[in-house]
Amino acid sequence: MMTCPTCGEPYVYGTLFCLECGAYLLEAQAITTPPPQAMNTPIKRPTLPAWLQAIPDMPPLTEPELAEPAPPLSPEPALGNVTLRGSAGYAKGATPAGAARSVRLFITSSRRMVTLPMTHEVRIGRTDPKRNIYPDLDLTADGGLDAGVSRMHAALQFQDGEVMIVDLGSSNGTRVNGVELLPNRPQPLHDGDELELGALQIRVYLDAV
Amino acid sequence: MGSCESPLSSAYPLAVQLTPSRATLACLNAPQVLYVLAEIMPSQGMGGEGQGRGLASWPLNLCLLIDRSTSMKGPRLTQVKAAVNRLIDALGEADTLSIVTFSDRAEVILPAQRPVNKLIAKGKVQAVHAGGGTEIFQGLMYGLAELYKGREPHSINHLILLTDGRTYGDEEDCLALAQEAAPDGITISALGIGHEWNDDFLDRLAGITGGVSVFIEAEEQIVRFLDEHVRILDAAFAHHLRVQVYMQPGVELKSVFKLVPSAQPLVSDRDTVHLGTVPYGQQMSLLFEFVVQPHPEGYHHLFDLRFSAHIPMADQGPGTEDGEPGRTTSVQVVCDFAAPFAANVPQEAPPPRIVAALGQLSLYAMHERALHDVEHGQTTQATRRLQALASRLDHLGQTGLARTALAEADRLQRTGMLSEEGRKRLKYGTRALIAAAPEETSARNGGPDTR
Numbered sequence A: 001m002m003t004c005p006t007c008g009e010p011y012v013y014g015t016l017f018c019l020e021c022g023a024y025l026l027e028a029q030a031i032t033t034p035p036p037q038a039m040n041t042p043i044k045r046p047t048l049p050a051w052l053q054a055i056p057d058m059p060p061l062t063e064p065e066l067a068e069p070a071p072p073l074s075p076e077p078a079l080g081n082v083t084l085r086g087s088a089g090y091a092k093g094a095t096p097a098g099a100a101r102s103v104r105l106f107i108t109s110s111r112r113m114v115t116l117p118m119t120h121e122v123r124i125g126r127t128d129p130k131r132n133i134y135p136d137l138d139l140t141a142d143g144g145l146d147a148g149v150s151r152m153h154a155a156l157q158f159q160d161g162e163v164m165i166v167d168l169g170s171s172n173g174t175r176v177n178g179v180e181l182l183p184n185r186p187q188p189l190h191d192g193d194e195l196e197l198g199a200l201q202i203r204v205y206l207d208a209v
Numbered sequence B: 001m002g003s004c005e006s007p008l009s010s011a012y013p014l015a016v017q018l019t020p021s022r023a024t025l026a027c028l029n030a031p032q033v034l035y036v037l038a039e040i041m042p043s044q045g046m047g048g049e050g051q052g053r054g055l056a057s058w059p060l061n062l063c064l065l066i067d068r069s070t071s072m073k074g075p076r077l078t079q080v081k082a083a084v085n086r087l088i089d090a091l092g093e094a095d096t097l098s099i100v101t102f103s104d105r106a107e108v109i110l111p112a113q114r115p116v117n118k119l120i121a122k123g124k125v126q127a128v129h130a131g132g133g134t135e136i137f138q139g140l141m142y143g144l145a146e147l148y149k150g151r152e153p154h155s156i157n158h159l160i161l162l163t164d165g166r167t168y169g170d171e172e173d174c175l176a177l178a179q180e181a182a183p184d185g186i187t188i189s190a191l192g193i194g195h196e197w198n199d200d201f202l203d204r205l206a207g208i209t210g211g212v213s214v215f216i217e218a219e220e221q222i223v224r225f226l227d228e229h230v231r232i233l234d235a236a237f238a239h240h241l242r243v244q245v246y247m248q249p250g251v252e253l254k255s256v257f258k259l260v261p262s263a264q265p266l267v268s269d270r271d272t273v274h275l276g277t278v279p280y281g282q283q284m285s286l287l288f289e290f291v292v293q294p295h296p297e298g299y300h301h302l303f304d305l306r307f308s309a310h311i312p313m314a315d316q317g318p319g320t321e322d323g324e325p326g327r328t329t330s331v332q333v334v335c336d337f338a339a340p341f342a343a344n345v346p347q348e349a350p351p352p353r354i355v356a357a358l359g360q361l362s363l364y365a366m367h368e369r370a371l372h373d374v375e376h377g378q379t380t381q382a383t384r385r386l387q388a389l390a391s392r393l394d395h396l397g398q399t400g401l402a403r404t405a406l407a408e409a410d411r412l413q414r415t416g417m418l419s420e421e422g423r424k425r426l427k428y429g430t431r432a433l434i435a436a437a438p439e440e441t442s443a444r445n446g447g448p449d450t451r
Helices: B052-056 B076-090 B118-126 B136-150 B171-184 B199-209 B223-235 B350-377 B381-397 B398-414 B420-436
Strands: A098-106 A112-117 A124-125 A152-159 A160-165 A174-176 A194-197 A200-206 B015-018 B032-042 B060-067 B098-101 B105-111 B154-163 B188-194 B213-216 B236-247 B251-260 B272-279 B285-291 B297-311 B328-342
Touching: A098 A174, A112 B032, A112 B328, A124 A160, A124 B076, A160 A174, A160 B098, B015 B297, B032 B236, B032 B272, B032 B297, B032 B328, B032 B350, B060 B076, B060 B136, B060 B223, B076 B118, B076 B223, B098 B118, B098 B136, B105 B118, B105 B136, B136 B154, B136 B171, B154 B199, B154 B223, B171 B188, B171 B199, B171 B272, B188 B199, B188 B223, B188 B272, B199 B272, B199 B420, B213 B223, B213 B420, B223 B236, B223 B272, B236 B285, B251 B272, B251 B297, B251 B350, B251 B420, B272 B285, B285 B297, B350 B381, B381 B420, B398 B420
Parallel strands: B060 B098, B060 B154, B154 B188, B188 B213
Antiparallel strands: A098 A112, A098 A200, A124 A152, A152 A160, A174 A194, A194 A200, B015 B032, B032 B285, B098 B105, B236 B272, B236 B297, B251 B285, B297 B328
């Protein structure tokens, strides 16, 4: 098997075109040897920045609450009586600011878990090769277009161990726990927060040290 | 391996060239896809421009199956009549024509006739009036019966269905009839007028027999389509072309698509795939998609393609008993396909012709998949696919089609349904792109060396 580098759709080896996004799959064919440099005009496609690519993420495709009760949280959060809509009793605000070291995002539509390091700003959106827009986290394969995710929708920023979300002037807006963000105004995120980009739901996990 | 002419190639009228998507297959522990482009063309000195036409013009044995349901009333029927009149005028002394109309009931208005009394035929056509529902089966049965009556050993037997509606409940029976007729060298083409007809059904009906299905959006196009259609038939160099696919264990045929002369999905679920006719001065291109299970290193025989066709012959050909000697002969070209498997296959760019063909085909396939999704209630996925298709079309400069795709994606999102109109425009529009793809095939020497 191989996968389409643009949209991640799996294909039988030897397939030449992706029927999901129309991408030419020649580059995905390299299995035994790296591609020779002389290739005839491969279609330009997004590349993740090296620092993001290096992170082994996405293997757990089951929602964590199904597998195990919770990500490493402090026992029972004493603080928050605030239970989130629809979630299995997560409390927010459980992790003190400054304690998080990595961010995990669980994208509900595709049941994909993405782990992000807190070293660089992570721009979230939808890849558009034609307009040369390559966000760090591409939500195309998660139904981003359908859910109204803008090409450059939002960004995660990290300051002193605190995680901030900022809406980059998206068409359909960004909400944290149902509260609409003003564009370009960073707002802190907490463990268990429910993030919505357009209609795309993402649950935020901040892993404590 | 690449070129597959029979040993007597110089004396043989047909040549087939196979181009695989990769010269060497990889030893994997998983299945892999192998595309094979098959190009069927007249051998050197045969069927070329000029030389061909004089040889023998094949008598046509045509049946027109005309929908006269209520919806045909007005300009549609008027245009159909005009088109049929032109067709009648163009018929020669040796040609046979029959005309069947149908609504709720079918009627043979012109039994198979040779030579055609043009005045009478036109009079019958003029008297057709619209009214009633659409039931194709009975008409198809009558039409095929007339074709069988008018059949000669070397005639081109063709039924043209002109319809604008859906037939309900008798689709499977119609397909069964087509399946029976195909081995007897009968092809069926379907011209769908307007937006309301069942494209899947007409595609299959035509695909089973090696005919074509065409979307006619505006009445004014009917005359031109029919003209063109008959002209191509009349210029047939080889007819009743068909291929039998014999696969070795571990090889599976996933699909066959006719790219040229007219783009048409073919029905691959039976051992003989009917391909229709090849016009003079042209070739036919087919794209096969195989799935190959893991093989150990070494050379492996994967499949045989056996092409058969009826060809008009001057005196010199290796005649067979089939047909009249000196007029027509039945030829066979057998292509064995074997390929090396190796553990370490350097990545190679597939032959440009295959990439070009698949690139065009993929647009059509994307749309087909979206339709499939819609049918299975997967609107989100279908919407996404249509949007991806739109951006690909836009990229290729097909702004009109791209706009249609976007509009349909939008409609799908809002209503969960596609419009009949958009669905057909996209289906036949993307299909037309395949046939219109610049024929790189003339630069045949540019092909890869597949030793």
